[in-house]
Amino acid sequence: MSGSESTHVTSLGKGDSLHQQVLASFPLCDITEDDLTQNPQFCKLLATLAQHVDQSGLTVPLKAELEKAEQKLQSQRRHWLHSESLHKGLQEMIQDHCIRKHHTTVPPDQNMFYETMEKCLLVAQCIRQLDPSSTTNQDQPSVLGLNSQQMMELMPSEKNVKRMKQGLPRELEKHLKKKCLSVLSYYHPECENESEGLRNTKLCHLSAQMDKERKRAESLRETCRENTVLLQRQTQLYLSEMIKCIQLLQSLILDHRLRVQTDLDHKKLKYFEGKCDLVLQKIKYEMVEIQLDTYTVDAISAHKKIREKLDSELKACQVEKQSVESKLASFEILGKEFETLAEEYCRLRKEIEMNNWALKEFTQCNNK
Structure with a gap:
């Protein structure tokens, strides 16, 4: 071990025990303080290893690369969420317009605005399905033999599209403001009866409040994770102590039980013998009683x-x-020869019986 590593190991032991520091550095490892006490060299190895890895087990360079990849992923995710939320907002505006048409009379210019926007969204979605990315192989067969140029021909007139784009920011702002006010009403139901200026003021602070709630939820989640790790460690310690207690109780029970087991078995045997005799006597009594009730x-x-x-x-x-x-x-x-003679004897006996019967019948007929 180098001098710097020895210094680090010594510094870990200051203010708190080295074992507790190692357990705190590796919360996911299934080790206890007894394991570290019985293996001091392993404890020093873990203390030195804590310089190069974090609590999740990742090395410092790998952790930096992972954080960089996560930042890049978050950036791309924000970009995608921005586009996706905008697309969902436009679809919701179209749905609200369709519902509003069935309940009230909509001005023609507003109706034209939403119809143009709906057609533009459908054409854009179809073009995206035909060519989802710039890396798409151009030689592959297209869907239903269509291409992007053919879909662009279905776009509304340029005049209607230009008019729609001019009014879209204003309408989108109204729709998003309406959604934000609905979220504000969810968090503060009492603000529905307040003035518009006060509601706008509260709306400006809504994002900060939601961010604060999110951080609080993350803090509670981290606290819950730490409590879970602590509970697992305490549960393992509790189970180990319980196993020791159970083993001690088993030894005590076996020692005391072996001493009295012979006397107990002898007494049980006498008890069962007496009970068996009693049952037999009762059966005999019942049999005699049944006989007396049945017969004289x-x-x-x-x-x-x-x-x-x-x-x-x-x-x-x-x-x-x-x-x-x-x-x-x-x-x-005597063997098979006697068996043959016995069969012949039986046959002759049967013939004699048949002749006697026939003679008897003949005699009776003559006497008549």
Whole structure:
């Protein structure tokens, strides 16, 4: 680090802490005072870097070029706004004239004035659409095969245009004054009942008042931005402290909870066991109560006997099933040859049954 840079870093630390100066020089950086304390070399680097950049992070030469470009842009914007506001004002004058024609009788010379102005605006707009700039390529195809010269032929007579240009400043001044008075009435509604001279005096001070309001709004916007940055920084600090508190609470909760968790689980287990037994007893009680409400004592005893008999028959059937399954298993050991013999045996049994049935039917017919 050079001697001048060291002097600058030392001067930053005077009157206020170096950390606060660095944070003020770089408000958009997501750093805290703890970060600067833990990294002193990085803090010195930022303090030295503050000589060459502004708060937005732009270097001094780039900032100068940006300001120059902004001034040029503002100049071109003012020029464009001047032309655009003039064009809008003329269009508004034409619209007001069209509305006025439908409500009152307009003098012929005034009607001719606005018709001439409207035609001139339309022709100028068409010429601008055909040739919007001096850099337009002349070889490109024109719109509908028209050119600027053909559009100029649609202009009103030179006499009417000259008369319109002579009266245009006066009419435009009236229109703009009317708009300014409407703005003045918006800011000062009480001035509508005042004299024209007093209204003109207030109108002269209206621009200064609006400029003052604009500067006040910009100042409030800058204050709001600074408060936003300060709020973000305080929010980060608050969240970091909250995270530390939460971690401390988690450690305390875990330490205390592990000590009593076993006893608590044991008590909960006993509680749920007792509750389960109680529910089972209640279910049994409800079942007995339903049986008593549905059947008599004799019917219940008869059902018990029927159930016992059915259970005994079920057991006998299960035993028979097991014996049959064991026999089938022993038969399956003999293989496919036994399966063929079993099928042949079944076929012969069916033929025997059919012959017996036929013999029985034949015997009955003979006896008749």
